[in-house]
Amino acid sequence: MDQSLPHHKWTKMIALMDMNAFFASIEQKDYPWWRGRPVAVTNGKIGTGIITCSYEARAFGVHTGMRLVEARKLCPQLIQAPARPYRYAEVSRSIMHSLENITPDLEIFSVDEAFLDLSHCQRLYHYDPWQIGKLIKQVVFDISGLLCSVGLSGDRSTAKWAAKQMKPNGLTIIKPELAEQALAEVSVTDLCGVNKGIGRFLAQYGVYRCADMKHIPISVLGQRFGNPGKRIWLMAQGKDPEVINGHVCEAKTLGHGKVIPPNTTKGQTILLYLMHMAEKVAARLRLNQLQAQVFSIAFKTINGWQKTRSRTISCTDDGKQIFKLCKFFFQQKWQGEGVFQVHVAALDPRPASGQQDFFIKDDQDRQNLHQMIDKINHRYGEFTLCNAPLLNRSSMPNVIAPAWKPDGHRNTLEH
DNA sequence: TCTGGGGTCCTAGGACCC
């Protein structure tokens, strides 16, 4: 936009870094013969839905969420790449670490996005937002060999919006004093935090574009949506008050769920899925050296969700104990209706103290066993070793499918 | 029109305590 000199200090300077087709780009980087070709990342070899795809694939109309079958109709030469979540997490971590060299004031927003608060290091870069934006892209490229898009402005929301404007490999800078003007014609639902629900509400007041927001008082949004509502009113005017929060806080829940074959009525089968989820939760607790005492267990029937919170006697990371809770709850609440989804989550997981019950030999043995199993599964894939029932893949479709979201990303960044 | 999976935050209301 404006590259004229001299530059002046901005009251606040916020950037959003967004990786371009992150997972697909990693596949193309690691497998050079896929570069320049349409690549679609799927959930394992047997995945049928597209998690993300390369820009070459997008040119054919292929997009996230599309069925592989549909995609192949548009693009017969589409290459299927099974997701490698551990690899993506590794690359993500290294990128985030390198960004910390630009500013420690960094908030990891997702596996492929980060906010940088540059307010306090403007002088270092001669108050030149272009220099900073290019530096961010360079740092990311140097460490990963991948391209990203960067948005830079005076507030969080505008920076986020700006990053979306030019892709791939974009750099969009919006001076804070021009933010309101830049957003004026933008649909409110294009802002991060405004979706259909709030969009519908705003439409009732004739608010469609950001500029329309001024026609209604902030109190209307405040009353209906509380503080987040007030924030949106300000966002539309390029004045998002939300700060960059670099604190890596512990996860509040850690769970797994699954959509199962519709209307499953066989109790044994449903319990098997619950066992699967319980073991996944337990394995992930162990991976992050966490334990929990309260678990949320749920299954969805035609009448909606049946849910419970139940506690184990003491903190645990043992799948069998978690499954016991599942079984108890399920046998109490289930009355033979068809089930569509199951879900198990650890609530308020805390660092494992690592000492309680250590003097009990059985517990020591159990821990050793878990360590060994986890090690093997990490190397050879989830559920290579597991409870015997889970090995029966015919009754357990997709059991091998890896969770494609890198595990505990936020936590692992510490240290 | 939209799969499926893993999360967060906020609010209101009820139960219970002093």
Added chain:
DNA sequence: TCTGGGGTCCTAGGACCC
């Protein structure tokens, strides 16, 4: 019996994110 204050915990529901 009614009123009022303060606090906590839990639940349910809504909205949104990648």
